[in-house]
Amino acid sequence: MISPRQLSDWWHRLDVRVRDLPLGLLVLAGSFLPALHGKGTEVGELPTRPFDAWALLVLGLESLPLAVRRRWPAVCLTLVSLGFAVDQLRGYHAVAGTALPLALISTGAHLEGRRRAAALVFSAAYVPLAVALYRLGSGGETVTGFVTFYLVLVLAWGAGARLRGSRIAEAEQRRRVAEDTRSAERTRIARELHDVVTHHVTAMVVQAEAARYLTAAPERLDQTLTAVSDTGRRAIADLRHLLGLLDPGHGAGRGGEVRTPPAGRLLTLVEQTRQAGQPVEFTKEGAPTQPAGSADLVAYRVVQEALTNALKYAHGSRTSVRVRHSEKEITVEVDTAGPDTTGAGTTGSGTAGSGAAGAGTGRFRSVSVSPEGGGRGLAGLRERVTVLGGEFSAEPATDGGFTVRARIPAGNPA
Incomplete structure (x- = not known):
């Protein structure tokens, strides 16, 4: 019988993409639960519409890239953001939209280079999305709502950056x-x-x-x-x-030899x-x-x-x-x-x-x-x-x- 320790060791020996894939699959599966249909993130006050053939592609684009959230965080955030934008513009409001803050946390924690440029690019990309959603919506969503949602995204990035800082500090402490x-x-x-x-x-x-x-x-x-x-x-x-x-x-x-001089x-x-x-x-x-x-x-x-x-x-x-x-x-x-x-x-x-x-x-x-x-x-x-x-x-x-x-x-x- 395999012990929990052996199972844990086996799991940690797997490639990081294999270990991250179940999170994406879980988010994808949750989007198909009838009780959660239309209960996902909603920005712009667009009416919720039922899933169609395009919804399958959008849901996969939102959730499955989480498998590479640590190996290629920028790629993950790009794909998840694109899927989230289409999700909101078509009004699916799927649970898979929760993958966006997860991708932001992972990017803030694992992106090594050009972090400031990445933050500026994705912040700039949010502006046309907000404008499009405002024009397509019923007008119920105010500018304050869009700004608040943006601040939530910034908070997710900041949480990832804090995790990164803690990890770097721990590594430096271990090095010292x-x-x-x-x-x-x-x-x-x-x-x-x-x-x-x-x-x-x-x-x-x-x-x-x-x-x-x-x-x-x-x-x-x-x-x-x-x-x-x-x-x-x-x-x-x-x-x-x-x-x-x-x-x-x-x-x-x-190894293991006693340093103390022997008796005598x-x-x-x-x-x-x-x-x-x-x-x-x-x-x-x-x-x-x-x-x-x-x-x-x-x-x-x-x-x-x-x-x-x-x-x-x-x-x-x-x-x-x-x-x-x-x-x-x-x-x-x-x-x-x-x-x-x-x-x-x-x-x-x-x-x-x-x-x-x-x-x-x-x-x-x-x-x-x-x-x-x-x-x-x-x-x-x-x-x-x-x-x-x-x-x-x-x-x-x-x-x-x-x-x-x-x-x-x-x-x-x-």
Whole structure:
């Protein structure tokens, strides 16, 4: 059995002329009902006469062109107007005359070009019709009656024009929404690309630079080169994911893939930073809320950007990462100590600073930790956190270091 939805879909797939034809047939059929004979539009006070052979042609000319009222509105209005004029001049006064305001509404709504010219032409054509009807009539129809009927026709055109304006406004609104959506998606992907490329490439550069000073220690050199390879593979995987978002038909990231980094990625991120020679202490409290939505992704990006800046501007300085999950929010705090000119900052071990590149010297450290280091990254993070209703701050510490804090409400849709 065909459902109403299937029937509706089938109907809307038909050509617009096929869908408009039943209206014309309905008006035509109504004109032959005995109870409605002579009950149609009457202008000029001409006596009503019975239908004859000419009436069939006139009724068809008035009603059947409604089938093309949306495809060819000017043609529809021309034919219906001609049929209406003959109908009034011969005194049929058929119900089919009601097709004229319908044609005017459709023309006002669907005529694309030369609208003003069309309005002037049909207005001018009404004048000789009114004069002819006045002369043929009994004189009962006054000038006021003809003017009133003309105003009714103008009102029908105006109703169509209003429908057209509403349709154009809705289309423009949909276009703006689509453009805003595309722009927001482009911005989101650009931020993801910035985060991925900046972090991975920074880590690879630092690791490669460290390798230059490890030629005397083959084992540590091998560890460093392995770390570079692992970082490169992670970068390729993340870039494939982003490219999949741009082109869902190919590769990873195709439709429906979750954007939020999987569980454990923070530990991987911290370990990667340690391998690049940055002593990182990582503390995690609580368990992630299920589902945490976009909050998990934003928290991951906050940590990623902060560690990237630490690598770039305070390499070898102690960095601590604290992530706390609660029922309603995720709190992230990343502290990077000021530059350690003694070289002690790079000799740590274990969770605080293990990794092949950790044996680098003070030459890798910047003289200061720059709040502008994130550039687009910090500005983008602030906007991301704010959009979710959270709070974000990034400011220098008293010891010359830098602190990044974020409070991110959990449970936002991804």
